[in-house]
Amino acid sequence: MAVSIIKETIELNAVTADLDGNAFLTKRVNLKTGARHMLLQMDVFQDAYMSVPDEPLRQNIEIVISPYPAIPTNMIYQFDAPRQTKRYPAAGDDSVLFKQRYDTFQNGILPSIQFPSPEIAAQNKSFFYTDHIYINLAIHGAPGQTYQNIAFSFMFVLQDKSVSVLEHTLGVLAESHNAMCALTMSNGHMNTISNLRGNTFPTWRFGGIRPEHTISPTAANSFFLEIDTRDAEEMVTTAAVRQSVADSRRMSGFDEAFGERRPEWLSMDLNQGIVAGAVRSDPIPLKYADNGNTRMF
Numbered sequence: 001m002a003v004s005i006i007k008e009t010i011e012l013n014a015v016t017a018d019l020d021g022n023a024f025l026t027k028r029v030n031l032k033t034g035a036r037h038m039l040l041q042m043d044v045f046q047d048a049y050m051s052v053p054d055e056p057l058r059q060n061i062e063i064v065i066s067p068y069p070a071i072p073t074n075m076i077y078q079f080d081a082p083r084q085t086k087r088y089p090a091a092g093d094d095s096v097l098f099k100q101r102y103d104t105f106q107n108g109i110l111p112s113i114q115f116p117s118p119e120i121a122a123q124n125k126s127f128f129y130t131d132h133i134y135i136n137l138a139i140h141g142a143p144g145q146t147y148q149n150i151a152f153s154f155m156f157v158l159q160d161k162s163v164s165v166l167e168h169t170l171g172v173l174a175e176s177h178n179a180m181c182a183l184t185m186s187n188g189h190m191n192t193i194s195n196l197r198g199n200t201f202p203t204w205r206f207g208g209i210r211p212e213h214t215i216s217p218t219a220a221n222s223f224f225l226e227i228d229t230r231d232a233e234e235m236v237t238t239a240a241v242r243q244s245v246a247d248s249r250r251m252s253g254f255d256e257a258f259g260e261r262r263p264e265w266l267s268m269d270l271n272q273g274i275v276a277g278a279v280r281s282d283p284i285p286l287k288y289a290d291n292g293n294t295r296m297f
Helices: 165-179 202-206 238-248 272-276
Strands: 002-016 022-030 035-046 060-066 098-105 113-115 126-128 132-140 146-162
Touching: 002 022, 002 132, 022 146, 035 060, 035 098, 035 165, 060 146, 132 146
Parallel strands: none
Antiparallel strands: 002 146, 022 132, 035 126, 035 146, 060 098, 060 132, 098 113
16 A cells, blocks of 8 residues: 655735635645545645734634535524634544644734644554545634735645445545535534433433343252242242243332343243143143054044
C-alpha cells in the first residue's frame, strides 16, 4: 500500500462576510481513483495573521476536511452572540474526517482546538473511498465585514489501497449520502433521575428468571422439588409440579428479586405429561396377552 503526502494551501487577499456574518471557502484536492484512502496524518498551519477589525467580539474560524463539500447547517455557532452565524456539521458526523477551530483577535490568533486531538490525529485510521477530498474553511465574523490576508497550509498523509469496483462504488455512495447532512441535528434525550434509575441496566427494569435458590449440600434434591432427603418424603401432586415449572418461567418485576426458587431448566428431566398435561385426555386402555405382553392394535 503506497503512502502519499499531499500539501495544499488556501490563500486569499480578502473575503467579505455575508449578511449573517459567514464567509465560506472551499478547495478540492483530487486523489487516486478506485482506491480506499486512509487519512493517516493531518496538519494545519496558519501562514499569516489575518486582518481582523477591532471589534468587541472575536472572529472565529472553522476548518473541516471531508470527502465531499461540507454543507453549512442552520445550527448556531455562538448562540449568545449578537451575530448568530451558522456552523458546519459536528466533528463527530460521518461526513467529517477532521475539524479544527480557531478564535482570533486583532493581529493574533488563539491556540486551536481540533478533532481528532493532535495525539490521535498523528496516527489516524479514518478511511474513505471518494476520489477527492475537500478543504472547507468558514469565517464567522460581522455581517458585511471584509477580512484580509488569509493564508493556511495543509498537509495530508494518505495510504491508498486498490479495492474492487463493488466496494469502491458502495463506499462512494455511502459517503455521498452522509454528505447530505441535515440542516438541524437533535439526537440527545434527557430523562429525569427517577426514570434513569432502572433503565441503565435492563435487568433492573425487566427482572429475570435466574434462580435465587442455590443447591443445598445436605439436600441436593431440594433444588428441584421441596423434598428433604433427611426426612420422610412428602407426596407432591402433579399440579404442584406443574406450578413449579410455571414459576421457573415467570419473569420478575424490576423491583423484585431475581426469579422464583425454581431454576428455568426445571423441566429438563420431567416428562411431557407432567409439564404440559396428559398427552391424551382419554387414552386407549392397554390389553395384555396371557404371557403379560402388551397387545398392539
